Amino acid sequence: MVGRRCSSVRDKNPLLQQKNLEGYVGFASLPNQVYRKSVKRGFEFTLMVVGESGLGKSTLINSLFLTDLYSAEYPGPSHRIKKTVQVEQAKVLVKEGGVQLLLTIVDTPGFGDAVDNSNCWQPIIDHIDSKFEDYLNSESRVNRRQMPDSRIHCCLYFIAPSGHGLKPLDIEFMKRLHEKVNVIPLIAKADTLTPEECQQFKKQIMREIQEHKIKIYEFPETDDEEENKLVKKIKDKLPLAVVGSNTIIEVNSKRVRGRQYPWGVAEVENSDHCDFTILRDMLIRTHMQDLKDVTNNVHYENYRSRKLAAVTYNGVDNNRAKGQLSTKSPLAQMEEERREHVTKMKKMEMEMEQVFEMKVKEKVQKLKDSEAELQRRHEQMKKNLEAQHKELEEKRRVFEEERANWEAQQRLEQQKLEASRTLEKNKKKGKIF
Amino acid sequence: ISGSGSTLLGYIGIDTIIEQMRKKTMKTGFDFNIMVVGHSGLGKSTLVNTLFKSQVSRKSAGWARDDKIPKTVDIKAVSHVLEEGGVKMKLTVVDTPGFGDQINNDNCWEPISKYINEQYEKFLKEEVNITRKKRIPDTRVHCCLYFISPTGHSLRQLDVEFMKRLSHSVNIIPVIAKADTMTIEERQDFKQRVRKELEMGGIEFYPQKEFDEDMEDKSDNDKIREAMPFAVVGSDKEYQVNGKRVLGRKTAWGIVEVENPNHCEFAQLRDFLIRSHLQDLKEVTHNIHYETYRAKRLNENGGLHPISSNDTQESNL
Numbered sequence: 196m197v198g199r200r201c202s203s204v205r206d207k208n209p210l211l212q213q214k215n216l217e218g219y220v221g222f223a224s225l226p227n228q229v230y231r232k233s234v235k236r237g238f239e240f241t242l243m244v245v246g247e248s249g250l251g252k253s254t255l256i257n258s259l260f261l262t263d264l265y266s267a268e269y270p271g272p273s274h275r276i277k278k279t280v281q282v283e284q285a286k287v288l289v290k291e292g293g294v295q296l297l298l299t300i301v302d303t304p305g306f307g308d309a310v311d312n313s314n315c316w317q318p319i320i321d322h323i324d325s326k327f328e329d330y331l332n333s334e335s336r337v338n339r340r341q342m343p344d345s346r347i348h349c350c351l352y353f354i355a356p357s358g359h360g361l362k363p364l365d366i367e368f369m370k371r372l373h374e375k376v377n378v379i380p381l382i383a384k385a386d387t388l389t390p391e392e393c394q395q396f397k398k399q400i401m402r403e404i405q406e407h408k409i410k411i412y413e414f415p416e417t418d419d420e421e422e423n424k425l426v427k428k429i430k431d432k433l434p435l436a437v438v439g440s441n442t443i444i445e446v447n448s449k450r451v452r453g454r455q456y457p458w459g460v461a462e463v464e465n466s467d468h469c470d471f472t473i474l475r476d477m478l479i480r481t482h483m484q485d486l487k488d489v490t491n492n493v494h495y496e497n498y499r500s501r502k503l504a505a506v507t508y509n510g511v512d513n514n515r516a517k518g519q520l521s522t523k524s525p526l527a528q529m530e531e532e533r534r535e536h537v538t539k540m541k542k543m544e545m546e547m548e549q550v551f552e553m554k555v556k557e558k559v560q561k562l563k564d565s566e567a568e569l570q571r572r573h574e575q576m577k578k579n580l581e582a583q584h585k586e587l588e589e590k591r592r593v594f595e596e597e598r599a600n601w602e603a604q605q606r607l608e609q610q611k612l613e614a615s616r617t618l619e620k621n622k623k624k625g626k627i628f
Numbered sequence: 629i630s631g632s633g634s635t636l637l638g639y640i641g642i643d644t645i646i647e648q649m650r651k652k653t654m655k656t657g658f659d660f661n662i663m664v665v666g667h668s669g670l671g672k673s674t675l676v677n678t679l680f681k682s683q684v685s686r687k688s689a690g691w692a693r694d695d696k697i698p699k700t701v702d703i704k705a706v707s708h709v710l711e712e713g714g715v716k717m718k719l720t721v722v723d724t725p726g727f728g729d730q731i732n733n734d735n736c737w738e739p740i741s742k743y744i745n746e747q748y749e750k751f752l753k754e755e756v757n758i759t760r761k762k763r764i765p766d767t768r769v770h771c772c773l774y775f776i777s778p779t780g781h782s783l784r785q786l787d788v789e790f791m792k793r794l795s796h797s798v799n800i801i802p803v804i805a806k807a808d809t810m811t812i813e814e815r816q817d818f819k820q821r822v823r824k825e826l827e828m829g830g831i832e833f834y835p836q837k838e839f840d841e842d843m844e845d846k847s848d849n850d851k852i853r854e855a856m857p858f859a860v861v862g863s864d865k866e867y868q869v870n871g872k873r874v875l876g877r878k879t880a881w882g883i884v885e886v887e888n889p890n891h892c893e894f895a896q897l898r899d900f901l902i903r904s905h906l907q908d909l910k911e912v913t914h915n916i917h918y919e920t921y922r923a924k925r926l927n928e929n930g931g932l933h934p935i936s937s938n939d940t941q942e943s944n945l
Contacts, residue, residue: 249779310786311732355777356809357669364731387809389879454811457890459882468880 241299246353247307250383255439280305327498353383377412385436386461435470657716666775667728670805675862701739748921775805799834807859858893
């Protein structure tokens with residue numbers, strides 16, 4: 196496990212002596228060169244916010260970066276009902292004084308909102324791991340021109356201002372994530388608490404955090420006395436109690452951001468009212484780079500070594516003793532993995548072709564069957580038609596016969612009539628005689 | 629009483645019956661059982677203490693949390709006798725620590741439902757006895773204050789589930805807790821959204837529309853229903869404001885006055901709960917919720933057999 200802090204060069208190598216320069220060399224301008232290069236490149240920062248809905252996460256983000264990331268047209272995730280925990284990203288490019296910052300906010304709507312919240316942290320852990328995975332893959336590539344850093348640099352966890360202590364869900368979540376990301380717990384909607392309640396609450400939370408051995412983000416000690424004093428001040432106020440707002444109100448003829456109540460105005464940027472300014476300064480003005488460094492040096496390295504150790508362990512032959520790691524270097528291991536991957540792909544391709552052929556055969560068979568079926572039906576219909584035809588013929592014949600009979604009868608009748616008429620005529624004639 | 633009202637020829641004194649009833653009530657006193665439900669940290673105990681102006685509810689061990697959150701919902705009933713103007717009231721506050729606090733809150737309403745039905749069962753058994761007690765002790769829950777978290781967005785799933793399941797066995801009064809979290813506009817929006825959700829879920833909270841007896845009741849109750857759920861703030865600390873001592877919460881930007889109707893709706897809740905509808909709550913519980921339970925019980929198992937109080941545990945129910 197990589198240690199938490201990198202000590203300065205001098206401490207590592209006590210043999211290095213400091214020499215005095217006899218003239219002006221000019222490498223004092225190195226920081227400026229670094230600065231210019233970084234400004235050209237721009238910075239990236241990814242921030243994740245986690246907490247139950249209704250704790251003011253979206254408002255706080257808007258207040259921190261003075262933008263309307265969530266506005267009426269694009270309402271924050273809290274306004275949409277979620278059934279399961281989602282992980283959503285929103286990117287915004289912020290420019291100030293020639294420096295541009297690509298800010299990514301990862302939101303987790305639905306966290307802790309259901310009746311049964313078991314494992315609601317799993318989608319979040321999966322997301323963080325997938326970002327590490329992406330970075331690991333892009334780091335291991337041959338062509339490393341574009342290496343976008345989308346790893347989560349900081350996770351702001353919002354605690355509901357109950358005034359009592361941490362909830363079981365809070366403890367579970369922080370325990371599972373403190374080794375993967377920089378967790379900064381915040382007390383949300385701090386204007387609910389009076390100053391005394393706030394103090395008690397903070398003490399209670401810190402006590403519980405220590406009790407459960409949760410490692411929240413630590414502010415680094417520096418060599419500078421002044422900075423150390425500031426750091427100590429921040430440490431005393433952990434966890435920070437924040438209030439967010441983007442509505443501007445007039446107080447004593449000053450325009451401030453705050454929340455208007457009938458009994459007064461809670462000012463966001465007033466350090467007597469809440470710790471918002473401390474959070475903002477810490478997050479943006481002083482410790483942004485440190486957060487990124489800790490993510491890179493500690494959390495990412497942890498992930499990487501764990502992942503690669505698992506890979507090497509899996510590469511061990513079956514007849515080797517348990518616990519013996521392969522002597523190959525991780526890169527060669529990755530090559531082998533790649534080869535395996537390629538063969539796996541080929542195998543999959545073959546399998547798919549087989550499946551495809553089988554399906555084709557099936558389809559051909561089906562078509563043949565249906566063709567035969569159609570043929571049969573055709574035959575049958577023909578037969579039916581013929582049968583009908585014969586029937587009709589039969590009927591016609593019968594009809595013809597009848598007609599012939601009838602005609603014959605008619606003729607007979609006619610003859611009889613004629614015969615009787617001639618008889619009568621004869622009779623009449625006879626009578627005359 | 630059949631027959632038309634006849635004019636009296638002199639003063640008889642029928643109207644003194646009210647005075648007689650009052651004297652009787654004062655002597656016997658009456659019971660009131662209130663249950664508070666909501667996840668921890670919503671100010672339930674503080675509110676009950678503020679409502680009854682005395683330390684009737686034990687706050688979750690103050691700030692030194694010795695007892696952890698229980699793994700299942702506990703039911704704790706604590707009784708006190710309060711006296712005011714010669715009238716004695718035995719107030720029982722039923723607390724439900726652990727509700728909604730776990731990671732998995734499935735069925736956390738069951739212990740509460742069981743408790744409510746147990747109280748009905750107890751009363752039923754006493755009623756069905758051959759030799760009945762002169763005054764059956766009434767432990768039935770007359771009113772359930774449900775505390776809604778002031779997220780500002782909408783009801784949580786757990787809120788809807790709980791109220792849906794229990795609105796038919798007990799009088800539920802939803803209350804928005806810690807209302808000093810929200811500004812006045814946020815509060816109005818939130819209330820409207822909550823009311824719509826309650827309507828959509830078919831949740832009948834007290835005062836239920838179907839039990840309004842006459843037009844006067846209906847118009848009074850309509851006004852109350854429009855204003856519900858009440859957004860309340862509780863406090864047992866006093867501060868000096870404009871020369872008066874008031875109950876409130878002192879923040880860095882002002883003092884939230886609990887009984888100031890411009891700050892929160894605590895006064896409205898208190899008047900509604902105690903000063904005007906206390907008796908009605910008991911009546912609805914007795915005449916409607918209890919009767920529903922009783923009818924259900926009598927219809928199953930082919931009816932109840934009355935038992936004499938001399939019988940021991942053996943019951944034919």
